Amino acid sequence: MELRHLRYFVAVAEELSFTAAATRLGVSQPPLSTQIQDLEYELKTQLFIRNKRRVELTAAGVAFRNYAGAILAQVDEAVEKTYAIGRGQVGELDLATTGSVLLGPLAGLIARFQAGMPHVLVRIQEMPPLEQELALHARKIDISFLRGPTGDPALVTELAWPEKVGLALPQSHPLAGNGEIALADLRDEKFVFLRLKDSRFARYLRDCCVEAGFAPNISQQVVESHSLLSLVAAGLGIALVPEAVRELARPGIIYRRLVEPAPVADVMMLYRDDRSAAVDRFLIETRDYFRQ
Template sequence: MELRHLRYFIAVAEELSFRAAAARLGVSQPPLSTQIQDLEYELKTQLFLRNKRRVELTAAGLAFRDHATAILAQVDEAAEQTHAIGRGQIGTLDLATTGSVLMGPLAGLIARFRLRVPEVQVRIREMPPLEQEAALHARKIDISFLRGPVGDPDLVTELAWEEKVGVALQQSHPLAVNERIELSELRNEQFVFLRVKNSRFARYLKECCIEAGFDPNITQQVVESYSLLSLVAAGLGVALVPEAAKEMLRPGVVYRALVEPAPIADVIMLYRSDHSAVVNRFLDETRAYFLVSP
């Protein structure tokens, strides 16, 4: 018995006319009659009473109609669900990021994706960058959002959005009167810094200082950018922070842009090349989002 037999049977059962059923199915009447006869032969039961004037379902035909209808509905549902999974409209998406990245537009992107693809469950995991890369390789997460640079050749790197680095300092600091500050003007400052040992981004910022002519005097090191702002507010130094940190400034702390060419804090997406349809859908939504969003 094939699905074709069930579809032909349902058409005849609903039309109670072989001619009308054949027209509905887009087939000629003799092959349709043959398929119904084959089905009755396989079931060893007559499904229709036929004469020149009318077609009626037998008692067995009535019972089989209910079963056939349910089977075809399940098949259609399975096909639709499979198609939706293939389009990335159903599933689970595990994203990893850091707290400082979440201060930017990522939350808005996730909210829009959930509205557009509501049957995908999005789970956000906050973890250090190096742990994110390990989690990608272990297939514990699908996409990592972090600040570059990243040097893993086995993972795909794609720009999510551009961001600059600025300096956070106390409002009473002499340099705070300037709209923009030369990085080299910070040579004599005490710095609170991201933990250099654990952060490629922190090492990059340190290299930028060295290229500007000085080795930064790092007095305190923390894991997250928003912790830097608390230390700046306490008067423990100045901090090089992503532009998104402006949204988290403490009282008495100001953000000032750096004179170009300034260090960058671009956020990248990191993912495996053999990603799922759900990941592909999210990547497409991300690319579209940042084409229209600042």
């Protein structure tokens, strides 16, 4: 028995006419009659009472119509869902990032994606950068949003959006009156930094200072960018911070731009080559979102 037999049977059962069913199916009547006869032979049961004036279902035919209709409905649902999964319209998506990245446009991007793809379940996880890369390899997450540079050749790295690095300093600081500040002018300052052992971005900022002619005098190291602001407010040092951190307005702290060429806090997407259709759909939406 094939699905064709079920579709032919249901058409005849609904139309109660071989002629009308053949027209509906786009086939000629003789092959349709043959298929129904083959089905009855296989079931060893008569499904229709036929005479010159009408076609009627037998009691067995009524019962089989219900089963056949349910089977075909399940098949159609399976085809539809499989097609949707293949196009990335149904599925699950695990994203990992840090708190400072979430201060930027990522939340708006996720909201837009979910509005357009309501059947894709998106989960957001906050975790340190190095843990994100390990989680990608362990298939615990699908996409990691990290500030560059990144250094894992086994993962695909793509720019999500560009972002500048600025300076957070106390309002009473002597440099607070400057519109822009050169990185080299900070050689004698105390810095508070993201923890160097955990953050490739922090090591990048340190290297930028070295390229500007000095090794930064780091007084404290923390895990998250928002913690840097507490230390700056307490007078423990100044901080190089991503542009998005300015959203965390805090009394007594001001932000100043750095003279170009300056460090950048570009946000990168990391993902595996063997990714799902839902991941591909999200990547397409991300590119479109920032292209606009």
